Amino acid sequence: MIYMDYQATTPCDPRVLKEMLPYFCEIYGNPHSSTHAMGEEAATAIEKARKQVANIIGTVDTKEIIFTSGATEANNLAIQGIAKFYKERGNRIITSEIEHPCVKETCRALAREGFDVVFVPVSDNGIIDLDFLSKSLTDKTILASIMTVNNEIGTIQPIDEIGKLCREHGVIFHTDAAQAIGKIPVNTENVDLMSISGHKIYGPKGIGALYIKGKSRLRLAPLFHGGKQERGMRSGTLPTPLCVGLGIACEIAQKEMKEEFERLLKFKNYFLKKIFDNLPKVYLNGDKEKRIPGCINLSFDGVEGEGIMLGMNDICVSSGSACSSQTLEPSYVLQAISIREDLAHSSLRIGFGRFTTMEEVDYVASKIIEVVNRLRSMSPIWEGQ
Amino acid sequence: MQYSKKVMDLYKNPKNVGTFDENDANVGTSVVGAPSCGDVIKLQIKVDENGCISDAKFKAFGCGAAIASSALITDWVRGKNLDDAKQIKNKEVADYLSLPPVKLHCSVLAEEAVSKAIENYKSKQKKTEE
Numbered sequence: 106m107i108y109m110d111y112q113a114t115t116p117c118d119p120r121v122l123k124e125m126l127p128y129f130c131e132i133y134g135n136p137h138s139s140t141h142a143m144g145e146e147a148a149t150a151i152e153k154a155r156k157q158v159a160n161i162i163g164t165v166d167t168k169e170i171i172f173t174s175g176a177t178e179a180n181n182l183a184i185q186g187i188a189k190f191y192k193e194r195g196n197r198i199i200t201s202e203i204e205h206p207c208v209k210e211t212c213r214a215l216a217r218e219g220f221d222v223v224f225v226p227v228s229d230n231g232i233i234d235l236d237f238l239s240k241s242l243t244d245k246t247i248l249a250s251i252m253t254v255n256n257e258i259g260t261i262q263p264i265d266e267i268g269k270l271c272r273e274h275g276v277i278f279h280t281d282a283a284q285a286i287g288k289i290p291v292n293t294e295n296v297d298l299m300s301i302s303g304h305k306i307y308g309p310k311g312i313g314a315l316y317i318k319g320k321s322r323l324r325l326a327p328l329f330h331g332g333k334q335e336r337g338m339r340s341g342t343l344p345t346p347l348c349v350g351l352g353i354a355c356e357i358a359q360k361e362m363k364e365e366f367e368r369l370l371k372f373k374n375y376f377l378k379k380i381f382d383n384l385p386k387v388y389l390n391g392d393k394e395k396r397i398p399g400c401i402n403l404s405f406d407g408v409e410g411e412g413i414m415l416g417m418n419d420i421c422v423s424s425g426s427a428c429s430s431q432t433l434e435p436s437y438v439l440q441a442i443s444i445r446e447d448l449a450h451s452s453l454r455i456g457f458g459r460f461t462t463m464e465e466v467d468y469v470a471s472k473i474i475e476v477v478n479r480l481r482s483m484s485p486i487w488e489g490q
Numbered sequence: 491m492q493y494s495k496k497v498m499d500l501y502k503n504p505k506n507v508g509t510f511d512e513n514d515a516n517v518g519t520s521v522v523g524a525p526s527c528g529d530v531i532k533l534q535i536k537v538d539e540n541g542c543i544s545d546a547k548f549k550a551f552g553c554g555a556a557i558a559s560s561a562l563i564t565d566w567v568r569g570k571n572l573d574d575a576k577q578i579k580n581k582e583v584a585d586y587l588s589l590p591p592v593k594l595h596c597s598v599l600a601e602e603a604v605s606k607a608i609e610n611y612k613s614k615q616k617k618t619e620e
């Protein structure tokens with residue numbers, strides 16, 4: 106099996122797992138029980154992890170980090186929490202057309218409750234239309250939520266510019282950085298809230314974090330009511346092993362990011378050259394430059410994505426085609442970048458990551474070329490091309 | 491997608507891929523589905539002097555189920571007269587291939603392709619008679 110679906114999730118790094126293990130059966134005290142040593146020890150481990158998470162996004166104040174069950178919860182907490190707390194200020198919420206479903210559907214739910222939600226379009230390169238965004242920022246706008254890196258096409262949004270625009274208009278700015286952390290440098294200078302996920306950065310599944318800028322003095326309506334852990338914003342006993350896992354995952358990712366970026370960039374360039382040299386009419390979806398190297402989204406004219414994947418059963422990739430989705434709708438991200446309708450069905454997302462090797466990259470490129478050629482020879486819409 | 495061995499075999503070694511001359515009076519052609527929906531099947535039948543389908547070919551843009559359904563149905567229609575060929579129901583194709591529920595429409599498409607190819611052949615015959 107060759108795994109090339111690093112945007113869906115990543116394997117837990119063995120170094121991460123090793124750090125987590127003592128916190129299951131040995132140091133199992135409740136981190137919120139400060140009355141005994143076992144609780145203290147767990148609490149100390151969690152505070153160390155909080156520091157590691159803060160570090161990777163360039164902040165020093167650990168009070169700004171709240172642990173959640175993942176980026177889905179962090180996004181829900183940020184968006185619902187702000188919308189509900191500040192609804193007296195205004196009712197407009199701004200987001201983009203290419204957000205992850207956990208942002209998109211949260212905003213839609215708020216729209217059903219009466220909020221005025223604006224979905225800012227992206228240009229055909231998958232980068233947000235800043236003009237449109239800036240015109241949408243009214244004095245009734247309370248929040249903008251725009252992702253840092255898109256999970257399907259890997260495009261990087263101009264977060265600093267967006268953050269500054271929001272600040273000028275007194276709008277709170279949230280970014281879902283689940284796909285950006287550990288891949289590109291991320292900082293919180295122009296951001297009020299930021300979501301992080303553990304399993305996208307070789308940490309465990311079921312843990313994430315929300316950064317909440319202290320200086321902005323934000324208040325969030327909590328999603329859960331209970332023992333008022335995490336300063337009342339996220340009740341529930343913290344899962345010590347998972348927090349420790351997220352922390353060490355952040356530390357490793359931060360340390361290795363620069364080298365890893367260069368390595369994946371080499372893979373990407375090699376892979377694309379091999380594909381383009383051997384197959385005509387293949388299109389790279391999303392901006393050619395403003396993208397992370399580990400996420401390649403290609404459309405292969407004349408063949409359908411699920412059909413391609415079936416021809417390479419030993420390789421894990423994903424597709425934006427309708428045939429490979431349960432809803433039989435093609436990817437809304439690919440629709441948002443206005444690619445030809447049939448090309449949305451012809452797409453594959455190939456994801457490289459920490460454990461990808463050059464041999465695998467070469468093999469997968471060869472395999473794709475072979476399968477696409479075979480399927481094109483039997484495609485009625487490729488006939489005569 | 492978890493497919494049956496039959497689907498995988500037909501996907502890997504599809505029988506009857508190809509095309510006939512569309513202008514041949516004995517050939518009926520259909521194209522069903524749409525590229526924008528992610529599935530297109532082109533299916534052709536060749537009819538002999540006894541009104542039997544002597545050969546059938548297809549091309550498909552679509553998932554594994556679409557390819558397997560087309561490969562199977564082009565096999566099944568061979569040797570049948572037009573009325574019998576039209577009786578082949580998508581359910582038989584889907585059952586034979588053990589298609590998962592979300593993939594039933596791919597077999598519907600294959601059934602539709604056969605029936606449209608027969609119609610096309612008949613309308614061509616009518617025209618030559620006139």
Ligand SMILES: Cc1ncc(COP(=O)(O)O)c(C=O)c1O
Pocket residue numbers: 112113174175176177178205207252254255256281283284301302303304311312313
């Ligand atoms: C951009 C983005 N946001 C949010 C999520 C959800 O993260 P989690 O699985 O941690 O809830 C994902 C991953 O599926 C993602 O890619």
Ligand code: FES
Pocket residue numbers: 427428429528529551552553554555556592593596
């Ligand atoms: S052709 Fe789209 S699901 Fe079969």
